Amino acid sequence: MRVPTLRFLGAFALAPLLGSCDAVRNPAQPAHPTLSQAATPTILDLGTLGGSRSSALAINERGQVVGTSTTGSGALHAFLWDGTMHDLGTLGGDYSEPRAIDPRGQVVGLSSTASGDRHAFLWDAGTMQDLGTLGGPSSDALALNPGGQAVGSSYTSSGDLHPFLWDGTAMRDLGTIGGSVNTTATAVNPAGRVTGMWFPPGPATYSRGFFWENGTMQDLGTLGGGSVVVVAINGRGQVTGQSLNGSGSFRAFLWDSGTMRDLGTLGGRESFGTAINDKGQVxxxxxxADGGRHAFLWDGGTMLDLGTLGGNSRATAVNGQGEVVGFSTTGSFETHGFFWDGQTMHDLGTLGGSQSGAGDLNNAGQIVGSSTTPSGESHAVLWTVGRAP
Structure with a gap:
């Protein structure tokens, strides 16, 4: 499971990078047989809620899509698309934004209230429910598991930021670690295991990671440096993200049963994990080595270079079959979404503009993201990848 985020167009600014810990494969030598053969992908403009722009964030196995769109008045609202784009409304204010969707079509996110505060919400079957707070003015739900458990963060009455788990009836304070007054839950797996980030007290500006299970919160440790960024957890309780190592470089990691593993690089100094599936593929x-930025898939100790569409690339999501989506700059310096089928990176194209990016996919080969139109507006899109029988 990953933390969905579609802030990817223009996300190629990374710090300089050093060597690799695990084996590296060239894209000309696939790590496994082709998982699917992609025909020309079709692209569907999902439209807007009456405004000029929209963006799709995530998709479930039923093909339901969530994202944001401007309305005719210019307000930003969460939407659910199931063949038709539905405005999920707000908690009384003028803003809402989804964070995740579960297999049943429940959605969690953030919305403004009539008083101007921002609260976590759960939307289900046409109704947006205010999840409340831990006593402070605001909260935010960032992830949702198939059982309907939501996690995020909320301010307490004392002004501290604490992680929460909402179990369908109440918001539970998960506590903190290391004396932190700034802790956020970012992901939850089907078993209710939670991961997230905490900031040490005092002047420190770096974050650390935590793993919570059955009332106990533990620090994830680091790869030798001070900072950890957690992005996702899978059904097995494995966590990925990036950590500073002892040389001051960020490295993608896999945390499993108390041990953090450096996933290495493609020959440069740094790597960044963005998503993980239940097979443990990151x-x-x-x-x-030449300073480029390439999408990778790490599987069982080997980091595979997925290549590019001509420039740099980044992977944003992986499904249960090991198929990957993301975005890449092209030889003409445009940014396009891509689909990697286990062997080949396919250009997903655009709605006629110069930019697109893919942020999520399901096991049926449905991919969501955004694309610019010929007029330069950004719209939510759904790509469908045909497969050979």
Whole structure:
């Protein structure tokens, strides 16, 4: 499971990078047989809620899509698309934004209230429910598991930021670690295991990671440096993200049963994990020996270079079959979404503009993201990848 985020167009600014810990494969030598053969992908403009722009964030196995769109008045609202784009409304204010969707079509996110505060919400079957707070003015739900458990963060009455788990009836304070007054839950797996980030007290500006299970919160540790960024957890309780190592470089990691493993690089100094599936396959972006930035898939100790569409690339999501989506700059310096089928990176194209990016996919080969139109507006899109029988 990953933390969906579609802030990817223009996300190629990474710090300089050093060597690799695990084996590296060239895209000309696939790590496994082709998982699917992609025909020309079709692209569907999902439209807007009356405004000029929209963006799709995530898709479930039923093909339901969530994202944001401007309305005719210019307000930003969450939407659910199931063949038709539905405005999910707000908690009384003028803003809402989804964070995740579960297999049943429940949605969690953030919305403004009539008083101007921002609260976590759960939307289900046409109704947006205010999840409340831990006593402070605001909260935010960031992830949702198939059982309807939501996690995120909320301010307490004392002004501290604490992680929460909402179990369908109440918001539970998960506590903190290391004396932190700034802790956020970012992901939850089907078993209710939670991961997230905490900031040490005092002047420190770096974050650390935590793993919570059955009332106990533990620090994830680091790869030798001070900072950890957690992005996703899978059904097995494995966590990925990036950590500073002892040399001051960020490295993608896999945390499993108390041990954090450096996933290495594609020959450069740094790598960044962005998503993980239940097989323990991790995707992300790595520096190469020549200074480029390439999407990768890490599987069982080997980091595979997925290549590019001509420039740099980053993987944003991986499905249960090991198929990968993301975005890449092209030889003409445009940014396009891509689909990697286990062997080949396919250009997903655009709605006629110069930019697109893919942020999520399901096991049926449906991919969501955004694309610019010929007029330069950004719209939510759904790509469908045909497969050979």
């Amino acid at each position: 995707v992300g972006e790595s520096r190469t």
